[in-house]
Amino acid sequence: MNIDPRWAWAAYAPSAAAPWNLQRVGHLYRRAAFGANWAELQAGLSSGPEKTVDALLAGGPDAEPFPPAITKANNGFQLSSWWLKRLLESKHPLREKLTLFWHNHFATSNAKVNNTGAMIGMYDLLYRQSLGNFGDMAQEITLDPAMLVWLDTVTSTRGQPNENYARELMELFTLGIGHYTEADIREAARAFTGYEIKDGRGRLNPAKHDATPKTVFGQSGNWSADDIVKACLKQPACPYFIVGKLYRYLVSEADTPSRELLAPLAEAFAGDFDIGKLVARILRSNLFFSDTVYRARVKSPVEFAVGIVHALEGRVPASALALALESLGQRLGYPPNVKGWDGGQVWLNAQTLLYRQNLALALTSTDDDRFKSRTDPAQLARSLGKVEGDQPVELFVDLFLQGDLRTGTKSQLIQFLQEARRQKRPAFWSDERVEAQPLRGLCHLVLAQPEFQLA
Amino acid sequence: MWSRRNFLKSSSLVACSPVVPAFLARTARAAPAGKDTILVMVQLTGGNDGLNTVIPHKHPRYAQYRPTLRVPSSQVKKVDDQFGLHPSLDGFAKLLEKQALGIVHGVGYPNPSQSHFRSMDIWNAGSTAESLSEGWLGKALRQIDGPAFHLAGNNESAPLALEGAPVRAPSVRSLDDFQLKLGTTTGAESRMQKSIIEGSAANTSGDGLLDFVRKTAGNTYDATRRLKEVAANYQPKVPYPQTGLANRLRLAAQLIDAGLGARIFYVSIDGFDTHSGQGGANGPHANLLAEVGNAIAAFYGDLAARGHGERVLIATFSEFGRRAQENGSRGTDHGSGAPMFLVGGRVRPGLIGEHPDLEKLEQGNLRHTCDFRSVYAAICEKWLGVPSEPLLGAKYPAANVFRA
Incomplete structure (x- = not known):
């Protein structure tokens, strides 16, 4: 891949070839946060790239500190659950996202500590x-x-x-x-x-x-x-090493960036080691918003699960979700070894993919004992006034995939919604449930699309 | 590569063949480590009494150490002139007849820990380092594609052995965990759900990241479909006993037969901490051995009948053996040095290595004659096809446990 480094890290400005659209807002939120909800997508779309990146960098107020009871109990599962709770409720998702990066970089596990x-x-x-x-x-x-x-x-x-x-x-x-x-x-x-x-x-x-x-x-x-x-920090390899790792986390894991491509970032980073400045430059860059790096990362289990809950604007018990994440291969506070989680394609195999799909069902069906109706796609569609006709298809495809679907899939989803609305439901179902069921099934199908696995 | 220098360096480690010196065993032509071989580790939790499992029934010391627990010569299942299997190991005796059972004598490690937890950690980590946070199989999984499964009993958490895998191995309790769930739908609605989900995984040929996801998904859905068929019509080729261990191994057989690409399975059975009322030819210990022998024999028989006999290796181990001399409660206390059983079509059948010397106990315990890491090294290199040194932290001579 031959990319001009000067172009790559210059600030992105919307153009006819690279317009500011829903895809780019979604992309920014997947990388710099845990995905966007509907309001964030709309706000991002109207305020443009510069202000949206500004808002992500500034973030909101920090979460409450960890309750001292966790320290006292010394229960590792509580550690994972509380960490996840912070991610679910964070007003500063970029900082949590980068904290996870550093957790994987200085990977330390409570298995030994x-x-x-x-x-x-x-x-x-x-x-x-x-x-x-x-x-x-x-x-x-x-x-x-x-x-x-x-x-x-x-x-x-x-x-x-x-x-x-x-x-x-x-x-x-x-x-x-x-x-x-x-x-x-x-x-x-x-x-x-x-x-x-x-x-x-x-x-x-x-x-x-x-x-x-x-x-x-x-x-x-x-x-x-x-x-x-x-002395380590002074070695010329150091800024390249850190910048390269951050590139993989924020930009693309599909290719190994050349030294030339990283040079402008690494040279600046060597001068001040200012992480915020480095992250800001990456997030504002041409390369970051280019097609080359679009959906060029596999979502980690945390990104996958927190993204769903955030977009559905629900609140789920963090402990139940933390337990589910263990079977997806990620337990916060317990990286597999000092190298951290390998990430990338390693996240997905027959078992983890299946568990991801089943977790998506549990979070959308409202009849899973762990999550019940705490995350309900039908409730979301109602609150946004998008329940008529094909509106729910547009809503979920835009919300979760920003329209990234294989040709033909959208019309299948529309057919599914029509079919599901025609279904005869058990007599004891409430009217509300009869109307809601097709939307929940639809939302699960959207989350089950391969595109949703990629960040 | 193996060299004389390495041999000299590691000659303090005991290799497990009494006849062939380690360096010759190493150069002997081994069965090539395949890319689809399967390892099933069976953990006997609590410390299995090796002396009443593979029994030196004719040795005068045996009767002396075990005044109430001894199994008489007339009852053991004969292996050779000196050794016999416990009478309840009928399943293993039959595997031996089929030349599918290897028995490694006296497996352990130097300065053995007598703590259940510490010693189990040592076996699971493949290391005696002070602090252990990764398992030998977890490390192996970094070089092996595909999932691994811990087939868990109730309230059983994942073993240390699988820690450190790039993706955490799931603890599976039933096949239900392994179905693509679609909610409560039926009929046309359900068919459309399936066709949309499965269709999204089909028809892909590129090598981009999205193609990778589609291919992974396609393989997954194929596998679950097969598994569902398998589960619905799974007729074991051999009847399984109705025991916990047999149920878990039956589940493993279904997962293997469904072709999910998993190469490592882990099961355990608890209860071997027989400090009192252990029993001899009959009793609690005999029942545990019967459960192990019968479950593994059924499992292997089932897999062999399905054509997986040459692909599978089942290995049993326990965190330690037990004290040679029985205690005053008709039981045995924590000891060391105990046999490992290896089952499979490519295992070297019969007794392997040397039984610990019954005249030379170490603080009342059997002295190990084979370092467990030599067995692990053989499993890594000659079975799984991964280098053992990075997993075990040192070069151990591979025990001669497979057929040439």
Whole structure:
């Protein structure tokens, strides 16, 4: 793929070839949030790209902090449920979305940490810095209690350094494989000795710290943990590594971007490590709104499920949804390993796809014990005044797919709605239910379209 | 690649063949690891008493260690001159006749933990590292396409063995979990739903992301349709006993026969923590062994009759064996070193490796003669076709458990 980097990252302006339309609003909300509801689609359409991106970047007020009871109970399932609840109710979805990105980047699992309080502490750190400064975040994460446990820093002492953190800091957190040597890791590991958790905070215990000189990236000195993180951030590979990963998350996972394409972003990022600025530039860019990257990501289970609930404007019990997400392959606070979830096509296989379709049915049918009528497509159609004739087809196809359907499918959906309205229902059904049933069935069919799996 | 240097480096690890040294076993031509081989792990939870499972019935020490629990020579199912299977392992005895059962003696690991949880974690992780958060099968799944299934009993959560998989393996309790649900519709409405959903997956030939979703969906719907047919008309080729384990394995057989592409299945059966009133030829332990032997024999018989005999490997393990000397409550306490059973058409039949020396106990426990990671290494490399070293954290000589 040959893309001019200057064109790619210049600000998008609507044109005849790339008009501002429902598809582009939907695209922006899928990437920068968890999908749009009807009001957001309409508002985005009328206010244009610049203001819509502004609003997403600014966001609304933050959610309530995690209730201390979760820390006390130390129940990992509550951790996943509360995290999901925040996503469902967030007034600042972009920040939650980026927090998930960093959760997958500094992937730490409560399976080993086994301390929900520490996991929430890390969540708070990631949320606070999600659009903040990457350098500060990398420094803070190094001494974060959950991380100190997760990568064994707490057991690493002078004379017996544990290489785990030094390795992942370079391989997964800042540089990527091939941009450091094994000697760098061995030497850097000594700088991470002697850190311990005291009163819920990471701190240095000088008695256990190896303060002798180390040589990392060719530089010698009595480096501390802080110095090593700084040295990693100074490596030329670092901005490219972070920008490349963010590209995959926000722009496209269908191709590996060339170094030339990333260069303008990476060069700017190297100067200030300002994540918010980087994200804003990506979200405003020509490439972001181009056909090349349209629906070029597979939705994660969280994106899939939260997107449905948000668009249906419902409120569901987070614990039930969190449990459902486990069978889709994603348990918040429990990434499979330090590399995080692989994502992309790995999300979908025979089992997970089926569970996605069945979850979509559970969320639209109103007769699932877990969700009941808390998310009801018929209620939504009524409140928007779109229940007559083909209106419900237009509504759900626009709301969930922004019209992206195979030729012929729309007329099948119209036929289905007509057929469903003709069906004879059991005598004990209320009139309301008789009228609502076809809309619920229709909505499920829209969510079952392959296009809906892609972000 | 295997080299003499590697052999010397790892010679402290015991390989599991008494006759063939490890490096020769390794170079012996192994059955090629197929791309569609299936592994079914059967976890015996609680610590199975190996000494009363594969019984050295003629050894004088056996009678001495087991004054009340011993099974007399006249009752064991003979394997060779020295060893016999517990009499309730009738199912396994028949598999042995069919040359489809391998028995690996004395499997364990150094400095064995006597904690149920710690030791089960070690087996499930394939590692004795201090903190364990990933399973050996979870790691294997990163290199294997397709889903894996944990066939769960009631209130049973997914095992550590499957943690770390790129997509979490589901715990499936019934086939109902595996149907495309359409709600309460019937007739023409229901037919239209199906045709719209299935039609959206059909007719695709490109290689874009949307084509990938369509193909995945198409395969899924085909599989569920097959599964539904299979479930509706599933007549086991061999009758399954009416037990929990047999039900779960029957479910696995249906999933395998439906061709979902899953290669790893995990089931467990609890109750092996027999501290008191364990019984000898009859009793609670005998009943558990009967459930295991009969369920696995039916499962294998069923699969073999469907042509999957050469594709499937069933492996049993327990977190530890039990103390050689029985305790004062006619039971046994936590021990170490116990047999693993391997069932399948490509398993090396009969006894494999060396039984722990009954004269040389280690704090009253049988000393393992085969590191479980050597068995895992063989399963990884010669059965699943994935390199074992990244899964196990070190190079273990592959035990000689498959036919050449």
